[in-house]
Amino acid sequence: MSSAAPRLSVLGTPLHPILSDLPSTFFTTAPVFDLAARRFRAPGLDAVGFWLGLAGVVSAGPAAAAGLLDYRRVGEGHEAKGTARLHGLLNTVALATAGASLLLRRRSIREPSPAALGLGLAAAALTTVSAHLGGELVYEHGFRVDAPEPERVAGP
Numbered sequence: 841m842s843s844a845a846p847r848l849s850v851l852g853t854p855l856h857p858i859l860s861d862l863p864s865t866f867f868t869t870a871p872v873f874d875l876a877a878r879r880f881r882a883p884g885l886d887a888v889g890f891w892l893g894l895a896g897v898v899s900a901g902p903a904a905a906a907g908l909l910d911y912r913r914v915g916e917g918h919e920a921k922g923t924a925r926l927h928g929l930l931n932t933v934a935l936a937t938a939g940a941s942l943l944l945r946r947r948s949i950r951e952p953s954p955a956a957l958g959l960g961l962a963a964a965a966l967t968t969v970s971a972h973l974g975g976e977l978v979y980e981h982g983f984r985v986d987a988p989e990p991e992r993v994a995g996p
């Protein structure tokens with residue numbers, strides 16, 4: 841494991857999972873509001889979708905920075921390196937996709953075009969898959985998990 845990168849934690853909890861909840865939530869709910877606005881002809885829900893997408897893009901920066909520091913701590917020979925790389929790549933593509941969706945809406949935050957809505961849905965799907973990989977890093981590979989002392993000592 842590389843020791844060059846700091847281990848960012850808050851009250852003993854790794855910072856990246858805390859920060860990543862925000863963009864994950866915003867990217868997955870933004871298109872839900874856009875779709876609800878279309879389905880129910882509810883004025884204002886599409887604007888909520890836009891603002892949620894923007895909040896996702898803004899909140900992704902700190903989450904990505906903390907995630908990059910965690911990634912740098914995964915040793916080259918560690919079995920989780922490939923999963924961690926794919927997790928980061930999917931998050932990067934999701935961020936770019938959500939950003940592109942917002943750019944298509946820059947003239948009007950209401951009534952997103954089919955392309956903008958499609959990009960928002962793609963960002964949500966990418967984020968969901970990436971979140972699964974993040975869980976795999978923790979639960980299958982034990983990355984950034986410090987087991988309680990009895991679990992470290994006890995065998996299978």
